[in-house]
Amino acid sequence: MSSTATVVSSSKGGLWSGGRSPFKVSYGKLMMWFFLLSDAFTFSALLVTYGLIRYSNPAYEGSPEAFSFSQEYWPIPEKVFEAVPFLHGVSAPLVFVGIMTFILILSSVTMVLAVEAGHRMDRKAVEKWMLWTILGGIAFLGCQAWEWSHFIHGTQEGSIITGLFNGEWETITFFGANLSMNQYGPPPFAALFFFITGFHGTHVLSGVVLNFIIFYNVVVGTYDKRGHYEMVEKVGLYWHFVDLVWVFVFTFFYLI
Amino acid sequence: MQSEETNNIIVQPADRKKIMGIWKVAGILAVVTAIEFGFAFGMGAGATRTTIFIALTIVKAYYIVSEFMHLGHEVKSLIWSIIGPMLFVVWLIAVLIYEGGAILLVR
Incomplete structure (x- = not known):
């Protein structure tokens, strides 16, 4: 009864004079939105840094066919990311990262279907779609682990690099990349690869953990007792955001 | 009595139109990604291609934020x-x- 009185008294005031939600969403969802906004700033900063460093390095001028790795210019991404598991020595530019993109988009779709099932209080369907989402996330992380491993260990030929080793300048054949040396191009290219895809991968990992916690709660019936599945919506927002960030990483790191 | 009431959840039937809508958005995202691949291999690098990529990325971002994250309906x-x-x-x-x-x- 007391809650009814609050609604009546506030209805006289404006939208922002209290007693109602001006944004027509719950506190938890609103705060998730603002957290995602702040996270979007973080990822924007990383991707803009990529743009700044890329433009402060010379671009490759020749034809794509004649391209070879060099410390002198920024590499063409599709020449770097052209390996696919089990197809050793086959040049398949961007195929593997394309598969990863489709996995993440599909897991986003299954998340929407879980949210939709939650609206209908259909616990069995929420369980099914949450499980597919978690599997998609794990598959994506597995792909990323392979890609990192390949990037770190490098190609069979490697590149000839002149560097400072134990205080002396030496010219060696270097394979793969780390934070200070990189066979594919200028060292910041590898550093940015590790930071941007690593930060995104950390988000996917925490998304999988959060999805699993919510999945567990669904299975034990927490949200049936609560009477609504809003937690699935909140974790869904986070998961879609992770997919959204990948859409931008895919374009700015791999395509352009 | 109380616990029986909370355990009696009424499951509403799935709305086919709504679910078809979700898969339609998924199809749009997949097609746009496929188009991006087409440009990546069929067109030389340059300002035009970069602009196309950014435009298609914004299209994908719009569908994810507006439909999947439901922001378009807030x-x-x-x-x-x-x-x-x-x-x-x-x-x-x-x-x-x-x-x-x-x-x-x-x-």
């Missing part, structure tokens, strides 16, 4: 509270890309 003030601050990023991109070109010149 009230206008919430939509602008989220989209508005992102305008700062547009400025950051413009100014730092310009700065990157300037660093290259003095290198």
Whole structure:
């Protein structure tokens, strides 16, 4: 009864004079939105840094066919990311990262279907779609682990690099990349690869953990007792955001 | 009695139209990604291709945020509270890309 009185008294005031939600969403969802906004700033900063460093390095001028790795210019991404598991020595530019993109988009779709099932209080369907989402996330992380491993260990030929080793300048054949040396191009290219895809991968990992916690709660019936599945919506927002960030990483790191 | 009441959940039937809508958005995202691949292999690198990629990325971002994250169906003030601050990023991109070109010149 007391809650009814609050609604009546506030209805006289404006939208922002209290007693109602001006944004027509719950506190938890609103705060998730603002957290995602702040996270979007973080990822924007990383991707803009990529743009700044890329433009402060010379671009490759020749034809794509004649391209070879060099410390002198920024590499063409599709020449770097052209390996696919089990197809050793086959040049398949961007195929593997394309598969990863489709996995993440599909897991986003299954998340929407879980949210939709939650609206209908259909616990069995929420369980099914949450499980597919978690599997998609794990598959994506597995792909990323392979890609990192390949990037770190490098190609069979490697590149000839002149560097400072134990205080002396030496010219060696270097394979793969780390934070200070990189066979594919200028060292910041590898550093940015590790930071941007690593930060995104950390988000996917925490998304999988959060999805699993919510999945567990669904299975034990927490949200049936609560009477609504809003937690699935909140974790869904986070998961879609992770997919959204990948859409931008895919374009700015791999395509352009 | 109380516990029996909470355990008696009424499951509503699935709305086929709504689910078809979700898969339609998924199809759009997949097709746009396929088009991006087409441009990646069928067109030489340059300002035009970069512009196409950015435009297609914004199309995908629009569908994810508006439909999957449901922002398109929220009230206008919430939509602008989220989209508005992102305008700062547009400025950051413009100014730092310009700065990157300037660093290259003095290198």
